[in-house]
Amino acid sequence: MPLIAAVAWWASPGTLRYATQRTVEFTLTAAPARLSLRPGATSDVLAYNGQVPGPTLELREGDRVVVHFRNELSEPTTIHWHGLHIPASADGSPFHPVAPGKQHDYVFTIPRGIAGTYWYHPHPHHRTGHQVAKGLYGALIVRADDDPLPASLREQLLVLSDNRFLDDGSIDVPSPQSAPGRVDEENGREGDVLFVNGVVRPTLSIRSGEVQRWRIINASAARMYRLSLRGHSFLHVGNDGGLFEHPVETNELLLAVGERVEVLVRGSGAPGSQSVLETLPYDRYIPQTRPKDWERTRELLALQYTADAPVPAIRIPASLRPVVALDTSRVTAKRLMVLTQHLINGQSMDLARVDVHARLGATEIWEIENLVGMDHPFHLHGFQFQVLDRNGVPEPFRSWKDVVNVRTHETARFIVRYDDHPGKWMYHCHILDHEDHGMMGVLEVK
Ligand code: C2O
Numbered sequence: 242m243p244l245i246a247a248v249a250w251w252a253s254p255g256t257l258r259y260a261t262q263r264t265v266e267f268t269l270t271a272a273p274a275r276l277s278l279r280p281g282a283t284s285d286v287l288a289y290n291g292q293v294p295g296p297t298l299e300l301r302e303g304d305r306v307v308v309h310f311r312n313e314l315s316e317p318t319t320i321h322w323h324g325l326h327i328p329a330s331a332d333g334s335p336f337h338p339v340a341p342g343k344q345h346d347y348v349f350t351i352p353r354g355i356a357g358t359y360w361y362h363p364h365p366h367h368r369t370g371h372q373v374a375k376g377l378y379g380a381l382i383v384r385a386d387d388d389p390l391p392a393s394l395r396e397q398l399l400v401l402s403d404n405r406f407l408d409d410g411s412i413d414v415p416s417p418q419s420a421p422g423r424v425d426e427e428n429g430r431e432g433d434v435l436f437v438n439g440v441v442r443p444t445l446s447i448r449s450g451e452v453q454r455w456r457i458i459n460a461s462a463a464r465m466y467r468l469s470l471r472g473h474s475f476l477h478v479g480n481d482g483g484l485f486e487h488p489v490e491t492n493e494l495l496l497a498v499g500e501r502v503e504v505l506v507r508g509s510g511a512p513g514s515q516s517v518l519e520t521l522p523y524d525r526y527i528p529q530t531r532p533k534d535w536e537r538t539r540e541l542l543a544l545q546y547t548a549d550a551p552v553p554a555i556r557i558p559a560s561l562r563p564v565v566a567l568d569t570s571r572v573t574a575k576r577l578m579v580l581t582q583h584l585i586n587g588q589s590m591d592l593a594r595v596d597v598h599a600r601l602g603a604t605e606i607w608e609i610e611n612l613v614g615m616d617h618p619f620h621l622h623g624f625q626f627q628v629l630d631r632n633g634v635p636e637p638f639r640s641w642k643d644v645v646n647v648r649t650h651e652t653a654r655f656i657v658r659y660d661d662h663p664g665k666w667m668y669h670c671h672i673l674d675h676e677d678h679g680m681m682g683v684l685e686v687k
């Protein structure tokens with residue numbers, strides 16, 4: 242994916258270390274475009290800077306970021322920086338729509354300690370799913386100066402998405418009153434065409450013996466991915482909010498909507514051989530609207546080994562970084578969030594209502610109880626949290642998260658601290674159709 246031009250400013254040599262913040266500027270324009278998303282057809286899309294996905298924004302911890310945004314759509318939009326811990330005024334939530342034809346500068350500083358894989362997408366009231374379906378989403382990577390993984394590892398970014406098309410090539414977004422529209426509203430809109438970085442089944446290359454660092458983003462509106470790389474395991478090193486304390490070996494990864502993972506892939510295959518990254522069947526549905534082909538394994542990309550002789554093994558550190566546990570003895574409130582279809586605690590989203598009042602600096606436990614016969618990936622803006630347990634079973638290890646997939650009839654608990662950034666923050670189910678239909682609430686921190 243092309244990297245957007247970044248203008249960097251560095252303090253001149255000799256200035257004090259604290260003065261060496263660089264400012265990175267980007268220009269992003271959301272506008273209609275006509276693109277070929279899948280071979281043999283062109284579609285009317287909405288795109289950031291004319292591409293789907295939008296440009297990948299590459300940042301470093303400590304950067305001051307200025308995004309000059311222009312809305313050339315015919316409707317209001319925002320850019321939400323999913324997962325970033327930045328001031329509420331820069332969050333691009335439905336509280337701060339940018340009108341058609343208008344410009345807005347998003348200005349924020351990337352804090353230390355959050356290096357990881359993030360993404361950006363629109364967040365206008367009721368229209369997020371529509372705008373994302375039309376092509377508005379992109380990746381954002383934050384790097385750390387003290388990254389513990391070897392800098393020599395080749396990185397691959399995988400932005401996963403799906404879409405659905407009509408015979409004339411147009412993107413199929415049915416009217417909410419139609420039968421397919423009602424299924425989408427219930428299920429969340431899935432598409433039968435799967436994309437990695439906007440391409441159907443691309444091929445990545447790897448050399449035998451090489452270790453690659455993959456950053457994977459689920460940018461789909463509703464589809465969840467149960468990832469498996471044929472003949473390989475993953476070394477899972479990070480989640481939404483960055484690296485773990487220790488790498489964890491696993492054969493499969495479940496990536497709910499909005500979630501990200503970082504994994505190391507060891508090139509254990511022979512020179513010239515091939516593997517495939519697949520998504521295995523995962524039943525997140527209520528029976529009434531479960532897609533007919535849900536049990537089909539789908540191929541996402543091919544991993545092609547070069548003919549070169551194997552490279553020698555590289556050592557991966559057993560310790561990555563501390564993930565300090567939030568202190569449960571400091572918890573001052575417990576929040577219960579009961580999920581029913583399209584509602585949280587029996588209420589539908591209202592921008593004029595504050596659902597949770599919290600104090601700046603407070604540590605709280607949120608208990609998310611899912612009463613519905615389908616999964617709901619629950620997302621909190623602005624603050625990374627630590628999942629404590631699911632149905633009373635403690636999480637196997639600590640990590641920073643901003644989405645927790647609450648499975649059908651499951652109760653998950655997380656701990657969060659509002660260490661700074663007062664203001665109004667959204668929390669919601671990240672199945673975009675659910676969010677757009679009201680499965681969202683407002684947390685005010687002051
Ligand atoms: Cu990915 Cu409310 O956001």
Ligand code: CU
Binds near residue numbers: 321620621
């Ligand atoms: Cu978000």
Ligand code: CU
Binds near residue numbers: 618675
């Ligand atoms: Cu939901």
